[in-house]
Amino acid sequence: MAITTSTSQLPTDAVRRRRILPPMTLKLGIGLALTGLITLFGLIGPLLVGDPSAVRDLGLTPPGNGFILGTTQTGQDVFAQLAHATRGSLTIGVVVGAITLVLSAFFGVVGAFVGGWVDEAFSLFTNVMLVIPGLPLVIVISSYVPNKSVWLVAVVLAITSWAGSARVLRGFTLSVRSRDYVLASRVSGERRWRILLVEILPNLIPLLASQVVFAVIFAILGEAGLSFLGLGASGSFTWGTMLFYAQNGLSLRLGAWWWFVPPGLAIALFGAALSLINFSIDEIINPKLRSQTRADRKRWGMTREQLKHAREETA
Amino acid sequence: MTVLELRDVVKEYKLRDGWQSRKLRAVDEVSFRLEPGRTIALVGQSGSGKSTIAKLLMQLERPTSGQILVNDEPMVYRGARAASYRKAVQMVFQDPFASLNPYHTVGHHLARPVRLHHPGLSRGQVDERVLELLHRVRLDPDFVQRKPHELSGGQRQRVAIARALAPSPGILVADEPVSMLDVSIRLGVLNLLATLQREENLGVLYITHDLATARHFSDEIMVLYRGEVVEHGPADDVILNPQHEYTRLLAEAAPDPERRLAELKR
Numbered sequence: 001m002a003i004t005t006s007t008s009q010l011p012t013d014a015v016r017r018r019r020i021l022p023p024m025t026l027k028l029g030i031g032l033a034l035t036g037l038i039t040l041f042g043l044i045g046p047l048l049v050g051d052p053s054a055v056r057d058l059g060l061t062p063p064g065n066g067f068i069l070g071t072t073q074t075g076q077d078v079f080a081q082l083a084h085a086t087r088g089s090l091t092i093g094v095v096v097g098a099i100t101l102v103l104s105a106f107f108g109v110v111g112a113f114v115g116g117w118v119d120e121a122f123s124l125f126t127n128v129m130l131v132i133p134g135l136p137l138v139i140v141i142s143s144y145v146p147n148k149s150v151w152l153v154a155v156v157l158a159i160t161s162w163a164g165s166a167r168v169l170r171g172f173t174l175s176v177r178s179r180d181y182v183l184a185s186r187v188s189g190e191r192r193w194r195i196l197l198v199e200i201l202p203n204l205i206p207l208l209a210s211q212v213v214f215a216v217i218f219a220i221l222g223e224a225g226l227s228f229l230g231l232g233a234s235g236s237f238t239w240g241t242m243l244f245y246a247q248n249g250l251s252l253r254l255g256a257w258w259w260f261v262p263p264g265l266a267i268a269l270f271g272a273a274l275s276l277i278n279f280s281i282d283e284i285i286n287p288k289l290r291s292q293t294r295a296d297r298k299r300w301g302m303t304r305e306q307l308k309h310a311r312e313e314t315a
Numbered sequence: 316m317t318v319l320e321l322r323d324v325v326k327e328y329k330l331r332d333g334w335q336s337r338k339l340r341a342v343d344e345v346s347f348r349l350e351p352g353r354t355i356a357l358v359g360q361s362g363s364g365k366s367t368i369a370k371l372l373m374q375l376e377r378p379t380s381g382q383i384l385v386n387d388e389p390m391v392y393r394g395a396r397a398a399s400y401r402k403a404v405q406m407v408f409q410d411p412f413a414s415l416n417p418y419h420t421v422g423h424h425l426a427r428p429v430r431l432h433h434p435g436l437s438r439g440q441v442d443e444r445v446l447e448l449l450h451r452v453r454l455d456p457d458f459v460q461r462k463p464h465e466l467s468g469g470q471r472q473r474v475a476i477a478r479a480l481a482p483s484p485g486i487l488v489a490d491e492p493v494s495m496l497d498v499s500i501r502l503g504v505l506n507l508l509a510t511l512q513r514e515e516n517l518g519v520l521y522i523t524h525d526l527a528t529a530r531h532f533s534d535e536i537m538v539l540y541r542g543e544v545v546e547h548g549p550a551d552d553v554i555l556n557p558q559h560e561y562t563r564l565l566a567e568a569a570p571d572p573e574r575r576l577a578e579l580k581r
Contacts, residue, residue, distance in 0.1 A: 180414035184475075187373045188428040188482070189401040202418040 031276030045083030108169030
């Protein structure tokens, strides 16, 4: 048994915080920094730039000359468009992420926890939603509604994308709900909603977080795809609509790289940043994915051969 | 004080295999009576229905037929009387690595049952009770802040015992409480259980597959074989004078230094 020491509050608190948050690695750092910068740009950018739709008499001005990222064919400010497009795309990402979180948690976690015919029904519904092909459905819905707002596009994307994460969550909840600590809290007489919210849900947080991050990436890419096909939200700016107009304006053939590179790069960077965050979350769920051994080798100052040898010796 | 009695309790599970289904009788007409201050050991191999009996007692399963009587009244599964039953009968799970939620601190594990079963207590009183529980299982007060992954197997099992004691139960079901622990700390945990039993005048159902500890710690031994109680009697009688073939097999499987020495001399 441990020797009684004076109870110090600080170190234990630090330990607890460290366990909830993923360890700060280079991957996570880059991911968070990029996400933060792009989000900040989307939040503040539109307040500082002029009207993105204003048409001017100087088509296809290269960057510089008073326009940071040049102008489009009709003389619209690309930088102003990019700022508004960032806000639009992020809005869609956030809305889809939130709706996906709610729907997948409800149908995945609650169904698996309640069990019985509720689970069967929820599971069947999830499977049906899973096999509905997302993009064609979105195209069909889009072609029926003439004036689509950003919100409508977000809702449509969310409805077609939550089923996958619901299945993942269901599987994990099934495994958690039959663990001894859940039985123990049932034995001690906890109410069912409390078991779900306090005993089960915290263990699902890393999984939920990674599913949400994935849903955000999916939504932004999906919206960009839709808009590029001309089926996106009308009258609003997203990275996808920018690419759509750049394509329509023959920017590639005219060599106007400043028109299509910024939105393309923004999509790529934001997707990469969220993926990096997702990898870091995955490493909490599955510690085997950590690049621990490489770090260990560096710390011990061993070469690859030495480490291999050491492993054979100890095996 | 709580007296538990099982009368001809049967638990059947339906096994489905494609279109066919057959019944598995996990517990077959088991009857016994568990009184405060007495320890009954439930011995049997894996799959003999030991843990199913524990689950039946913890209301995690319901018997197919037969009756479970609490103070000579049938068991109630809902409402206030079920809550008072849960307060009176508690359980220590087999695997201390699975029975504590990795997300919560030791303090949470102990405070929840205290709060549930004594709703009138203030925050300070609950904290006091948690520290007292830790003290009872010989753990230091600074364990309150710790998470299960920082604890050894023996310490975890002590926390699990403390949690079971939190509602101040009259009856404790211990489902193989030491089978997942190192041999070196088993005795410590078992002695702790025995001491607590004496202090609290608990009725203990000690589920195990180890005849030696069963004999050491319990007043009666029940031998379970394929869901049926094949032998039931005072501990020493069952061990020294086994009647059923399966009990003899179990007794012979236990290491006996004298028998071994005799074999070596030959």
